[in-house]
Amino acid sequence: MGKEIPVVLGGFGENCKVMLAKTIAEIHKMETKHVNELINRNIKRFKNEIDILDLGVVLNDTGLKELGFTQQAINSYKGLRAKGQGGNIYLLSERGYAKIIKIMDTDLAWDIHDQLMDEYFHLREEKQQMQSMSMEDIIIYQMQQSKMMKEQLEQTQTVAIEAKATAEQATKQMEIVKDAMLLDHDSWRKDCNNIINKVAKERGGTKEAYQQVRDEVYNILQQRAGASLKTRVINKQDRMRREGISKSKVDKVSQIDVIAEDKRLKEIYIAVVKEMAIKYGVA
Structure with a gap:
């Protein structure tokens, strides 16, 4: 003072x-x-x-x-x-x-x-x-202080590295969310299929993994919509037969086809695929 x-x-x-x-x-x-x-x-x-x-x-x-x-x-x-x-x-x-x-x-x-x-x-x-310390005690004390400072520095560096990694992961996650939110409704079938392929790759990349991801998306969609895709496929095939459409075309009808015909089912399907993209960090 x-x-x-x-x-x-x-x-x-x-x-x-x-x-x-x-x-x-x-x-x-x-x-x-x-x-x-x-x-x-x-x-x-x-x-x-x-x-x-x-x-x-x-x-x-x-x-x-x-x-x-x-x-x-x-x-x-x-x-x-x-x-x-x-x-x-x-x-x-x-x-x-x-x-x-x-x-x-x-x-x-x-x-x-x-x-x-x-x-x-x-x-x-x-x-x-x-x-009151001897020279030997002073040297030991100084070494202990130096070691403590080094440990504190290493801890600080570790925290900084972890913080940087967390920030980078958060940035990546935000980019994934952004990309998922921007799914093009005009090319929704292609975009969603690409995401499903990437998720399947994260889960092993096998043919079985792809089918499991696809089935998982369909199951979630059916639960939210309260609808049966397989029933809708059968009904669509029956209509096509009555309209005289060739058997080869009737046999090719898939669940994604009936989803495309129903605006509500399509919106739910796209939302489920977006959620899966964010969950697995792909887009």
């Missing part, structure tokens, strides 16, 4: 970072006496030697001077204390600082609290750990 904060350790445990009420006041743009007043008004909330220490009680003049207090300031604190007007020199632990922020309870106070947690109380913990 652009301020030099003196690092003070100890008071509540070995190497525990602490902060003077004077420093807190400077950071929060307050007077020290106002920070002291907040603590004194809520003193029951603060546990002595856990949240706060009054250095004016536990340290002599020499100790206070080592913390940067002038003799004039020390005398002033003593005078206020003698008059019962405060004169506290509070030192706060991380927990004590969190409590004073809760009492302030302003957006600015909480923002500053978050920054101090990150940049003062918890900063350089890893550096301190490194300083």
Whole structure:
């Protein structure tokens, strides 16, 4: 935040970072006496030697001077204390600082609290750990960090590749859907037959596979239309015989012929073939 904060350790445990009420006041743009007043008004909330220490009680003049207090300031604190007007020199632990922020309870106070947690109380913990490690430990640590970073990079690359493959598959699927939707109604018999051939190829490419796909399309059509194609073929052949049409032509009548004669059956047939194209990814 652009301020030099003196690092003070100890008071509540070995190497525990602490902060003077004077420093807190400077950071929060307050007077020290106002920070002291907040603590004194809520003193029951603060546990002595856990949240706060009054250095004016536990340290002599020499100790206070080592913390940067002038003799004039020390005398002033003593005078206020003698008059019962405060004169506290509070030192706060991380927990004590969190409590004073809760009492302030302003957006600015909480923002500053978050920054101090990150940049003062918890900063350089890893550096301190490194300083206590041997050279061998440091090399092992660095290798472990390098391995972890490599694994994270590989995981990121894998996710990226999978995402690309998924996107490409989605694009391909959309193209298939688009092509299926654009089946030409003028050449519907040829287009549908091409799709059925491609589906049959996906299912083995044998003559039996082709017949199975064709039968599957017809069965779905009959279920949706509530009609029997074979019955319609027989009826059409009977009509042709009565009309005197040659036996060779009568014998050639197929289910696709009766579908072609009925607009509703044709629409259902085309829809079923489109669905199959999308299902098998062909068009």
